[in-house]
Amino acid sequence: MKPTPTPTPTLALALAPTLAPTLSPTKSLSPTLSLSRRGFIGAALAAGGSVLFFRVAGSEATAVAPVLLNGWIRISPEGTVTVFSRATELGQGALSTLALIVAEELDLDAASISVEMAPVTTEFMDQSNVLGYGIGAAYYATWGSLSSRDMDRSMRKIAATARVLLLKAAAQTWTAAETECTTADGFVRHLNGRTLSYAAVAPLAATLPVPQDIEPKPRGAWRRLGRAAARIDIPAKIDGSAVYGVDVRLPGMLVATIVQCPIFGGKLQSVDVGRAEKVPGVKKVMVLEDAIAVIAIGYWPAKQGLERLQPIWIAGDRKAADSAAQSAVLQKAAQSPQVQFLREGAKAAEVLATHEAGMASATTRLDALYEVPFLAHAPMEPMNATAHVTSRGAELWVPTQYQSMIREVIADLLGLPPEMVIVHTTAVGGGFGRRTEVDYAIQAVKIARHFEQPIKLIWSREEDISRGYFRPMAVMHLLAGLDVKGQPTAFSFTAACPSIMDYSIERRNGAPQQEIDEAGLANARDWPYAVPAQKIALASIDLGVPLTWMRSVGSQASVFALECFLDEMAAAAQADPVAYRCELLRYRPRELQVVKKLASLAAWDKPATAGRFRGVALNAANGSVVAQLVELEVDSRKQVTLHRIFCVVDCGVALNPDAVIAQMEGGIIFGLTGALFGEISLKDGAVQQSNFHNYPLLTLAQTPKIEVAILNSDAPVGGVGEEAVPPVAAAVANAIFSATGVRLRSLPITRHGFTVGARIVERT
Amino acid sequence: MAYSLNINGRNRVVVVDKDMPLLWVLRDILGLTGTKFGCGAGLCGACTVHIDDQPVRACIVTVGAVAHARITTIEGLSVDRSHPLQQAWIAEQVPQCGYCQSGMLMAAAALLHRKPHPTEEDISSTMTNLCRCGTYPRVMRAILRAGGKAGTAT
Numbered sequence: 001m002k003p004t005p006t007p008t009p010t011l012a013l014a015l016a017p018t019l020a021p022t023l024s025p026t027k028s029l030s031p032t033l034s035l036s037r038r039g040f041i042g043a044a045l046a047a048g049g050s051v052l053f054f055r056v057a058g059s060e061a062t063a064v065a066p067v068l069l070n071g072w073i074r075i076s077p078e079g080t081v082t083v084f085s086r087a088t089e090l091g092q093g094a095l096s097t098l099a100l101i102v103a104e105e106l107d108l109d110a111a112s113i114s115v116e117m118a119p120v121t122t123e124f125m126d127q128s129n130v131l132g133y134g135i136g137a138a139y140y141a142t143w144g145s146l147s148s149r150d151m152d153r154s155m156r157k158i159a160a161t162a163r164v165l166l167l168k169a170a171a172q173t174w175t176a177a178e179t180e181c182t183t184a185d186g187f188v189r190h191l192n193g194r195t196l197s198y199a200a201v202a203p204l205a206a207t208l209p210v211p212q213d214i215e216p217k218p219r220g221a222w223r224r225l226g227r228a229a230a231r232i233d234i235p236a237k238i239d240g241s242a243v244y245g246v247d248v249r250l251p252g253m254l255v256a257t258i259v260q261c262p263i264f265g266g267k268l269q270s271v272d273v274g275r276a277e278k279v280p281g282v283k284k285v286m287v288l289e290d291a292i293a294v295i296a297i298g299y300w301p302a303k304q305g306l307e308r309l310q311p312i313w314i315a316g317d318r319k320a321a322d323s324a325a326q327s328a329v330l331q332k333a334a335q336s337p338q339v340q341f342l343r344e345g346a347k348a349a350e351v352l353a354t355h356e357a358g359m360a361s362a363t364t365r366l367d368a369l370y371e372v373p374f375l376a377h378a379p380m381e382p383m384n385a386t387a388h389v390t391s392r393g394a395e396l397w398v399p400t401q402y403q404s405m406i407r408e409v410i411a412d413l414l415g416l417p418p419e420m421v422i423v424h425t426t427a428v429g430g431g432f433g434r435r436t437e438v439d440y441a442i443q444a445v446k447i448a449r450h451f452e453q454p455i456k457l458i459w460s461r462e463e464d465i466s467r468g469y470f471r472p473m474a475v476m477h478l479l480a481g482l483d484v485k486g487q488p489t490a491f492s493f494t495a496a497c498p499s500i501m502d503y504s505i506e507r508r509n510g511a512p513q514q515e516i517d518e519a520g521l522a523n524a525r526d527w528p529y530a531v532p533a534q535k536i537a538l539a540s541i542d543l544g545v546p547l548t549w550m551r552s553v554g555s556q557a558s559v560f561a562l563e564c565f566l567d568e569m570a571a572a573a574q575a576d577p578v579a580y581r582c583e584l585l586r587y588r589p590r591e592l593q594v595v596k597k598l599a600s601l602a603a604w605d606k607p608a609t610a611g612r613f614r615g616v617a618l619n620a621a622n623g624s625v626v627a628q629l630v631e632l633e634v635d636s637r638k639q640v641t642l643h644r645i646f647c648v649v650d651c652g653v654a655l656n657p658d659a660v661i662a663q664m665e666g667g668i669i670f671g672l673t674g675a676l677f678g679e680i681s682l683k684d685g686a687v688q689q690s691n692f693h694n695y696p697l698l699t700l701a702q703t704p705k706i707e708v709a710i711l712n713s714d715a716p717v718g719g720v721g722e723e724a725v726p727p728v729a730a731a732v733a734n735a736i737f738s739a740t741g742v743r744l745r746s747l748p749i750t751r752h753g754f755t756v757g758a759r760i761v762e763r764t
Numbered sequence: 765m766a767y768s769l770n771i772n773g774r775n776r777v778v779v780v781d782k783d784m785p786l787l788w789v790l791r792d793i794l795g796l797t798g799t800k801f802g803c804g805a806g807l808c809g810a811c812t813v814h815i816d817d818q819p820v821r822a823c824i825v826t827v828g829a830v831a832h833a834r835i836t837t838i839e840g841l842s843v844d845r846s847h848p849l850q851q852a853w854i855a856e857q858v859p860q861c862g863y864c865q866s867g868m869l870m871a872a873a874a875l876l877h878r879k880p881h882p883t884e885e886d887i888s889s890t891m892t893n894l895c896r897c898g899t900y901p902r903v904m905r906a907i908l909r910a911g912g913k914a915g916t917a918t
Contacts, residue, residue, distance in 0.1 A: 692807040
C-alpha cells in the first residue's frame with residue numbers, strides 16, 4: 001500500500017502563532033538551533049502538513065490567532081490551522097494521525113495543518129479541556145497504545161465542533177440559516193454560492209458559545225481517514241535536520257556524562273576525581289548519590305574524564321544477585337500454592353474448588369513452566385536531557401514519553417511551583433516505555449542547578465543497557481486438564497515476577513503500593529479461549545532490579561507462555577493448532593475472524609514449502625486483535641532461518657493504514673529481537689551486558705519477509721503500537737517445535753543453542 | 765591540533781585533539797548533528813559517514829586519521845532531499861523514530877555508489893546498521909527502488 005502524495009502547501013509556517021509561555025524564558029536563541037529549526041520546518045512543509053516538535057527559547061511568535069476550543073486548534077489569518085498534540089511522536093506516526101483526524105473533521109486538506117506539541121501546562125492535562133471526551137486523564141504522556149484511541153475520541157470531537165463553530169460564524173455573518181451552509185476545503189459555502197474562508201470567520205467563531213453535543217462524522221463519510229497517508233514527521237528524518245534530544249545546542253551549554261553504580265542497591269566507596277579534572281575541556285566532576293558525572297565542553301572530553309575516574313563501588317544489602325538465583329526464586333514461587341488469587345468478582349475458595357474439580361475430571365494433565373528474562377529497551381537514542389536552571393525557574397529539553405511527570409518531579413526537586421518548570425519535547429529517538437521514566441532528566445537538573453549554563457546530559461550506550469530500567473523477568477506456571485476428546489476441563493496460570501510499580505516513577509502518581517501490579521498476569525486475565533475452571537494467580541516478588549513498562553508490558557511474557565501452552569494442549573489433543581484455536585474461540589467472533597483470516601492469508605490448509613515449518617499465535621489487547629504466523633527452517637546445526645511472517649490485525653479501523661502496517665512490522669521485529677536474542681542477566685548484582693555486541697538486535701539480513709493484512713471491523717479504534725510485539729515469540733517457538741519436536745519454554749531461543757541465520761544469502 | 769577538514773565540499777578548520785573521534789568533531793565542534801551517536805563502539809552504524817565515498821562509522825575513527833580525506837555527512841547527501849535514496853525513503857515511508865536513518869541512508873548511499881543496481885543479496889550483506897523500530901523491510905524496499913528495482917523485494 002503506497003501513501004497518497006499530498007501537494008506542497010504555500011503557508012508561512014514560521015509565522016504560525018502559539019501560546020505565549022507562562023514563564024518567559026530569557027535566553028537568547030542559539031544561532032545553530034535557529035538554523036536547524038528553520039530547516040526543520042521547511043523540511044516538513046515540503047511533504048505536506050508539518051510538525052514542530054519543540055520551540056526554542058525566544059522564538060515565540062507574537063501574532064494573535066483566534067483560539068478555538070480551549071486552545072487545541074488555532075487558525076491564523078493566513079489560513080494555517082495549528083493543532084496541539086499531547087501525544088508525543090515516537091515514530092508511531094501519532095502527529096500525522098492527528099493531522100488526518102483534524103483534516104477529516106474540518107473538511108480541510110491535511111497539508112494545511114500544522115501540528116505542534118501542546119505546552120506542558122495544566123490546561124492541556126485537564127480532562128475537562130477535551131470536551132469531556134477521550135481518555136483525557138490529568139497527565140501528559142504517551143504510552144499504552146493510547147495516542148490514536150485518545151485522539152479518535154477527543155480530537156475528532158474537538159475538530160468536529162470547531163467546524164460547526166466556523167459554519168455558525170459564517171451563517172451569522174451572512175444572516176443566513178446554518179442549514180444553508182456547508183464546509184469544504186477550508187471554506188464555508190452558502191447555497192447561493194457565497195464563500196468565506198475559515199481564516200475570515202475564525203475571529204467570530206472563537207467568540208461563539210461551544211456546543212457540547214456535536215457528533216463527529218460516521219466512518220462511512222470519511223474522505224481522508226482510513227487511507228494511506230504520508231507521515232509529516234518523515235522529511236526531517238531523512239536529511240539530518242530533525243532535532244533530537246542529543247542534538248539540542250544552546251548558548252554556553254556544557255555537556256555531561258555519567259557513570260552509575262553498576263551494582264543495583266550498591267554505593268560509591270571512593271573515587272579520585274583529580275585525574276578526570278585534568279582532562280582538557282573538563283569543567284567539573286560531581287558525585288551524585290549513586291553516580292558520578294563529568295561536566296565538560298563536549299561529550300568527548302566528558303567521556304575521557306569519566307574513563308579516568310576508576311571509582312570503587314561496593315554492594316549494598318538489597319536483593320539483586322545472580323540471574324540463576326533469581327530464576328530459582330521465581331520458579332519456586334510460581335509453583336507454590338501460597339499465591340494470591342486475583343480473578344475479579346470470584347471468591348478464592350470457589351475458584352480453587354471449581355478448578356480442582358475440573359482437573360480431577362481430566363484424562364490428560366499438562367504442566368509446564370515458562371520463563372522470560374529481564375530485557376533492556378535500548379532505543380537507538382541514548383538517554384539524555386538538557387536542563388537550564390536559573391533564578392527564574394527551570395527549562396528542559398527532553399526526548400520523553402512523560403512530560404507531566406518531568407514537570408512535577410523537577411518542580412518538587414527545586415522547590416518551585418510547576419508553572420516555573422518549562423518542558424520542551426524534542427524529537428525522540430525511540431521510547432518503547434523506557435522514556436516513561438524520568439531519571440535522566442532528574443540527573444540533568446541535579447547537575448544543572450550548580451551551573452549558570454545549560455547542561456546537556458548524555459548517557460553512554462553502556463549505561464543505557466546495564467542500568468535499567470528493565471522489563472521484568474517472569475516465570476509462569478501453567479496447568480491444564482484435557483478430557484478424552486482433548487477438550488480442556490480446567491486451566492491455571494500462575495505468574496511469579498517482580499512488580500513494575502515498586503520501581504516506576506509512576507508510583508508518585510498515587511498508584512497504591514498495596515495494590516498488586518497486575519502487569520504480570522496481562523493476557524491471562526481475559527484469555528479469549530473457551531476454557532473452563534480457570535485459576536489465575538500472581539506472586540509478586542522483589543528482585544532488587546529497577547523495572548519499568550516495556551512496549552506491550554506483561555503481554556510479552558504472558559502471550560509467550562499462553563500461546564505456546566495452547567500449542568501444547570493442541571498437540572496433546574492431536575489437533576491442528578489453528579483448528580484447535582478456532583474451536584476454543586467460538587464465543588469470540590473478532591479473534592476467530594482474525595485467526596481464520598491468518599490461516600487463509602498464509603494458506604495454512606496447504607503444506608508448507610519443503611523444509612519449512614510454521615507456528616501461530618494470537619494476542620488480543622488494548623482494543624485490538626493481532627495474529628501472526630511464522631514460517632522458518634532449522635538446519636542440522638540448529639541454525640534458524642526466518643522466512644516469512646504473516647500478520648493479521650483488527651484494530652477496529654485503521655486511521656492511517658500504512659502507519660498501522662509500519663507498527664505491525666516494527667512490533668514484530670521488536671518482538672523477534674527479544675525472542676531470539678534478548679537477555680539481560682545479572683552476576684553479583686551487576687548486569688553482564690553492555691552494548692550491542694552482547695545485547696544484539698535483529699539485523700536486516702535476519703529479518704523475514706513480513707506480510708500484514710488489516711481487517712477493519714466495527715469496533716472502536718484500537719491500539720497498534722504494542723500489539724504486534726507479544727505473539728511473535730510464541731509463533732517462533734511453536735514453529736521450532738513443529739520443526740524439531742523441541743518445546744522451548746524459556747527465552748531467548750539462543751539460550752537453547754540455536755543461532756539465527758540470514759534470510760537472503762549470496763548465491764555463489 | 766589544527767585540522768583542515770573537507771566536509772560536504774567545504775573546508776572547515778578545527779582545533780582538537782588528534783584522538784577525538786570524527787563523530788564528536790562533527791556534532792560538538794561543527795554542529796553537524798545529523799550524524800547520530802548510538803553506541804560509541806562501531807556496532808550500530810547510526811554515525812555512518814563517507815570518507816572518500818567509503819562508509820565509515822565516525823564514532824571509532826579519529827579526526828587525525830581523516831584529516832586529508834573527503835568527508836560527506838547526511839547534511840551533504842543532497843541539499844534538498846533530492847538524492848534518489850531520500851526520495852525512495854519518502855516513497856516507502858521508511859523512518860519510524862528516525863534516529864538510525866541518517867546512518868542507514870549513508871550506508872545505502874555508499875552501496876549505491878559502489879553498485880548502482882544492488883540486489884537483495886547485496887543489500888542484505890551490506891546493510892548492517894541497527895534499527896530498534898524495525899524499519900528493515902522498508903529499508904530493503906527503498907534501496908531496491910532507488911536502484912531501479914522497485915517491487916522486487918521477496
